[in-house]
Amino acid sequence: MKLLSGMDQIRQLPAYRQRRFERFYHTQYRYRVLPLFADVYLAIAFIGTLLFLGGLALNPDAPDVFGIYLIYTAILSGLIVAHRFTRLRRAAPMIVYLVFFNMAAFSYLGYMTTGASLAPIVGLFFFISSVGIITLSLLHTSLIILINLTLLVLATFVAVDSHQVTETLIGILTNWLILMCLVVAPLSAWFLSQFLRNLLALQFLLRDRNRQLSRTLETLKLTEERLAQEQKQQALSHMAKGLLHEIMNPLNCASQAVEFAGSVNRDPELTDALADASTHQQRIADIVSDLIEFSRPVPEHHLETADLGKLVNTATRFCQHQLRGVELQIDIPEGTTLPCYPSALTQVFVNLLLNGVSAVSKNQGPGKIEITAENTEDAHRILIRDNGQGIAPDDIKRLTDPFYSTSDTPDNLGLGLSICQTIMRHHKGNMSITSEPGQWTQVTLTLPRTAASHAG
Structure with a gap:
């Protein structure tokens, strides 16, 4: 069984249902999955920052950068609050760009003040390696990598002499940790986006089939009730047909009695009454005959x-x-x-x-x-x-x-x-x-x- 088979099944659907899936995917991706992933990442980033600050506070030999990181932490806290309680949550992946620029500003500030030291920007590249997981988008991941490389080049020009820029950049970009972060980011973005698309496709198909099954069960239930009603009506029809035949027997006897009474009667007034009775009896007989004829199978x-x-x-x-x-x-x-x-x-x-x-x-x-x-x-x-x-x-x-x-x-x-x-x-x-x-x-x-x- 293929792991990623959802989209194969979607492609076999009619065009209008494929459009329904695209709307479903866009809604789930933008308004549910991305905000949730961003929440998880922001929580991890905040906890990591607190642990880093705690380490700086307990280390007497740490450089005097505690105040700068407090500012960074305050900005990160503001972004977390804004993402939780404002429209920023529905503007995914805007929060990823804001966190990136906040982290890049402080990272490259430390990079420049230390003369192009690798240590201040390692955390930034770790963040970039997770961008693909947070955004699930190869486009946004590639764009953030491109912006970061541009900032790296500009910061290197400021941090070292011009004749050392190329050597410094090569040394940083060929570092196995930095290189791994740059490679992992787009690969994870592509794989996870495909995985999510197939996963949501399976969810869409399951929901669609559940709706169809519910409608089918409701139709079957309604049909069962109506068929039961029809069977009851059919039984009544059979009983009514038997009753109609039973009605005809005494009706025929009554008609014969009226006919006999009319043949021996000599009273004019009684003759009119018997004629009326015979007319109404014939009317009843006609209706019963019509009903019997009507009850025949068709x-x-x-x-x-x-x-x-x-x-x-x-x-x-x-x-x-x-x-x-x-x-x-x-x-x-x-x-x-x-x-x-x-x-x-x-x-x-x-x-x-x-x-x-x-x-x-x-x-x-x-x-x-x-x-x-x-x-x-x-x-x-x-x-x-x-x-x-x-x-x-x-x-x-x-x-x-x-x-x-x-x-x-x-x-x-x-x-x-x-x-x-x-x-x-x-x-x-x-x-x-x-x-x-x-x-x-x-x-x-x-x-x-x-x-x-x-x-x-």
Whole structure:
């Protein structure tokens, strides 16, 4: 397994996710990693300075530079406070440059006063060797090394005679300790920057996959709940179908009794009452028959030629309670027939009528639903239009997605239009939705005039 494989996986991602990673990396690198590394370094530098001052104070033979290092320590303390409590913390790696210039000023001051002695600048080069670890940037590390070498040359010109400058510089730069510090700094910057980039890439991928897993688990949980609800509704449907058959038996007996009573009756007033009873019984029988037909599995094995007007009337009877208070206009040419799965197409009309009722119920004015049919040489077009609040364009694109709903009603599963779309595909037809937000919504069903091969 490769140690640094994060970026290899990032390069395999789509471009938009690679851009997301770059934003994530920049944020983590600049506002979290660099300030943290700077905090650690400043703490180590301050502790080291205190130990150095303690050594000077306890050594009676130490040169008289204690006051100068107190000034250096005070400046370093000020930088630590500024980095902790001001905007300097978010301006990384500015603090590294400030610490470098503070250290360089005092180091080269001692370098010049001692005649180009190596001892005063050893600590500075140790600091430079750690710059790559603090900044994690080859650019900033190289820039600080370049500035330091420039200061070294200028300070050497001041500290020694001009004819000794070259010899002095060669002696310093070829010192194994100084040379090691200059080499370690850029190498550590390059390696650690690559390591951090790959490490953050793995973190980004892990977080991204955790989010995807969370969304998937949430979807599965929601789907499980809805499937359980569907199973319960299916069980109720089976029980209701059995009850409908049980209702038909006593209803038929009651109808026969009324019919017999009418045949032997000679009272005109009683005849009218029996006629009313027979009419209402027939109405009940029609509704029960429609419900039994509607409960048949869809799609059926064979297309049937059905009267479009009768299918729409059946659907309106099913929705009669919900349609109260809504003006319903039906304009379907008489005798319009089409090959279809009758119960499935009735389900489409029921779903669309209920959606229309839900839309117009939000209006302050009277609700209105219009159902019209247009016939062409190749297809039947059925238009269902309501004067509800309309649908936003972004929502229209997703209306037929399973479980998507613009309603916040708890029992709305968001499956109605998805089921309608599926039924239309079984008919080799299609469903389109247009809307003017705040004014109207229209659903157009297009069905072939001739029987299409069964979709399976």
